[in-house]
Every structure is written in C-alpha cells, then in structure tokens.
Amino acid sequence: MSKTISIVIPCFNEQESIFLFYDAVEKVKPSLRGYDIEYVFVNDGSKDQTLNILRKLHQKDEKSIHYLSFSRNFGKEAALYAGLQASKGDYVAVMDVDLQDPPAQLIPMLEGIEDEGYDIVGTRRMNRKGEPMIRSFFSQLFYKMINKISHTQFLNGVRDFRLMTRQVVNAVLQMSEYNRFSKGLFSWVGFDVKYLEYSNRDRIAGKTSWSFWGLFKYSIEGIVNFSEMPLAIASYTGLVSFIISLVSILFIILRKIFFGGSVNGWASMISVILLIGGIQLFCLGILGRYIGNLYLEAKRRPIYIIKEKN
Missing domain, CATH: 1.10.287 (Helix Hairpins)
Structure with missing residues (x-):
C-alpha cells in the first residue's frame, strides 16, 4: 500500500497563486520516493475567486485535491488547525500557496525524516531580503524578546513550512485552545527537529494579506500565549x-x-x-x-x- 504526504495549504484571496502552486508541487512529486500527494486547501473566507478555483482544481484531480471553505475569515491559525484535522497522510506538510515556501524543499525534508530519523524537518530563512526594513527590525526584536521571557524557544527566521510525522501532528491536535500561535505549538510539543536554511523568496503572485499591524497583533498573541x-x-x-x-x-x-x-x-x-x-x-x-x-x-x-x- 502506497504512503501519502498531506500538504495543508491555507488560502485567503489567493486566486492568482493556486494553479501555480499545484503545478510546482506536481513537478516535485516524482522525486518524493513514490509517495502520493494529498492536497488539503483551506479557504479562509476569501472574497475573490479562490473557492471557485478550488472547485475547478478538484474537478481536475478529484483523487488528490480536497478543500474546506470557512463561513468567514477565521485567520491563518484556524485554517492550519482545520487542515491538520482533515489531513490523512503518513506525513503532513504545512505550506503557503504563494510559493515563498519552495516545493523542492520537500525532497530533503523527506530524507531528513526517513533517512536521518527526525520527527520534524522545518525551514528557516537565512535572510529577509525583500522585506521592508522596519518589518525586519521589529521581527528580530520580537524573537529576541520572546526568547528572553518564554521557556519555549523560538528560532529567528523559522517558517511554518515544515514536514511532520503523524505522531507530531496528533500531538499538535491535542492542543485545541482557541487562542493559537502555531510557531509556539510546533516548538512546545518537542520531538527531534531539523531546520533547512534557504534564502527568502518573493511571492509568485498576488499581495500578502499580512499588514504591519496584523503582524504586531500576532506577535502580541505569541507573547501572551507562551510567557507569563x-x-x-x-x-x-x-x-x-x-x-x-x-x-x-x-x-x-x-x-x-x-x-x-x-x-x-x-x-x-x-x-x-x-x-x-x-x-x-x-x-x-x-x-x-x-x-x-x-x-x-x-x-x-x-x-x-x-x-x-x-
């Protein structure tokens, strides 16, 4: 019986990126040691044509493409949680649809788990090239601050993009709190972790939905959730x-x-x-x-x- 890698992809107003993302992952698929790919798209209350495109993509590949559509925008954390709950694969990856998370990294990620025995193989940006200077400054300040006041350690530049074993996913799903901060949850559960470094990439299409104020509120949520x-x-x-x-x-x-x-x-x-x-x-x-x-x-x-x- 063939094994499966589930890829959880939160989407919010990403109509330009979805087909490009699917094609990019399909190009990598032959190098994934014969694993099947299960796509779990989560439409987080998009106002554009994201849902219609997911319907069309499902018609194109009914076996591999699955999607959930929220009744409104609940935020990326809720989308990640829903996607992890819906995933059925032996291994589960979390990726952004804008291709800032390069699909080719799935190959060394899989090697890290199967050949080297890690439970999680994540990614870490070596630089923040292309980001506004003020955002980079406050991001680095956030990591310095939270690592001084929290027992859970956060590496600067770590992305949500990672490949996990089913055991890790089940551990994360046990934490069903309403106020979620996934970077902290992935770190808190422990397990053996390896990080792959890569250079920052620009979005393939569309515009980011993260504003400076949104990132600031998200960082406050992380501090409150993981430090007294x-x-x-x-x-x-x-x-x-x-x-x-x-x-x-x-x-x-x-x-x-x-x-x-x-x-x-x-x-x-x-x-x-x-x-x-x-x-x-x-x-x-x-x-x-x-x-x-x-x-x-x-x-x-x-x-x-x-x-x-x-």
Whole structure:
C-alpha cells in the first residue's frame, strides 16, 4: 500500500497563486520516493475567486485535491488547525500557496525524516531580503524578546513550512485552545527537529494579506500565549512605582521639617498623578489581555466553521 504526504495549504484571496502552486508541487512529486500527494486547501473566507478555483482544481484531480471553505475569515491559525484535522497522510506538510515556501524543499525534508530519523524537518530563512526594513527590525526584536521571557524557544527566521510525522501532528491536535500561535505549538510539543536554511523568496503572485499591524497583533498573541513574564513585569512596575512614591513623600516631609521647603506646586503634583495613573493603566492592560484570553477559552466557541467541503 502506497504512503501519502498531506500538504495543508491555507488560502485567503489567493486566486492568482493556486494553479501555480499545484503545478510546482506536481513537478516535485516524482522525486518524493513514490509517495502520493494529498492536497488539503483551506479557504479562509476569501472574497475573490479562490473557492471557485478550488472547485475547478478538484474537478481536475478529484483523487488528490480536497478543500474546506470557512463561513468567514477565521485567520491563518484556524485554517492550519482545520487542515491538520482533515489531513490523512503518513506525513503532513504545512505550506503557503504563494510559493515563498519552495516545493523542492520537500525532497530533503523527506530524507531528513526517513533517512536521518527526525520527527520534524522545518525551514528557516537565512535572510529577509525583500522585506521592508522596519518589518525586519521589529521581527528580530520580537524573537529576541520572546526568547528572553518564554521557556519555549523560538528560532529567528523559522517558517511554518515544515514536514511532520503523524505522531507530531496528533500531538499538535491535542492542543485545541482557541487562542493559537502555531510557531509556539510546533516548538512546545518537542520531538527531534531539523531546520533547512534557504534564502527568502518573493511571492509568485498576488499581495500578502499580512499588514504591519496584523503582524504586531500576532506577535502580541505569541507573547501572551507562551510567557507569563508580562504579568511579572506588571507586578514589578507597580512595586517600583510604590517605592518611588514612598521615597518622594519622605523627601518632601523631611525637606519641610528641616529646611522649610514649600510643598506647593500643582504642576508637579499633576505630573506624579499622571505618572502613577499611566503605570496603573499599563498594568491593567496586561492583566486585561490575559483575562480576555481566558474569557475566549471559557466560552468554548468553535475555532472555525465549515461552510463547504468536497
């Protein structure tokens, strides 16, 4: 009985890329040691012709092409989770449809698992050529920060593009939390991992749906999901603020007793009040973020809703 590699492909407004992606993977298929390919496309509420193209592609290759279509846009994390749940292959790959993840890497990935005994073979960009400088700067800053405050380690430049054994996929699927950060989940489950390095590539077609603000919110989600350090920072900030205020009060009292200094001055008083109030709001914001995540988890809403599947 032949073995199968499932490829999970989230899609959001990717009408220009789908056929190009399929053709590129099919060219690599003869080099994959006789493995069959199962394509699991996940249409994440696209507003263009993505769903119609997936229907046509399924008609072209009914045996290999499978797709899920969400009732609305639930985000890439939900699409990845749905695709992993739907996959049936012995090995499972996660890829972007824009061909920034080169299909030819599937060959050494498969070798890494079958010949070298790894459970996961992922990819890591050696550079960020072609990205805006400000995005690259904040991305590197994010990795430095999260590795200092989280027990789960994140390598800079690691992509979602990876090939995994069925055992790894089952482990990831056991974590059914609503607030998901896949890079952290793939790292948290452990197993033996190898990374292949390659140069950054431009999209083959279309435009990215990731804005700077979207990436920023995604990074905050990663920090909140994989570190309790912000809560400790809030506590330390409150403690430091209390000590500074206490010292200031003692200084004013002693100055009045020994030197007769004046305590007048509404401007300085307002400045202190605003400083302390700002610190309090900052700490409340951190607490609110964690409480908000707890609230979403407690409601137990589905991670995604499927409107159509073949």
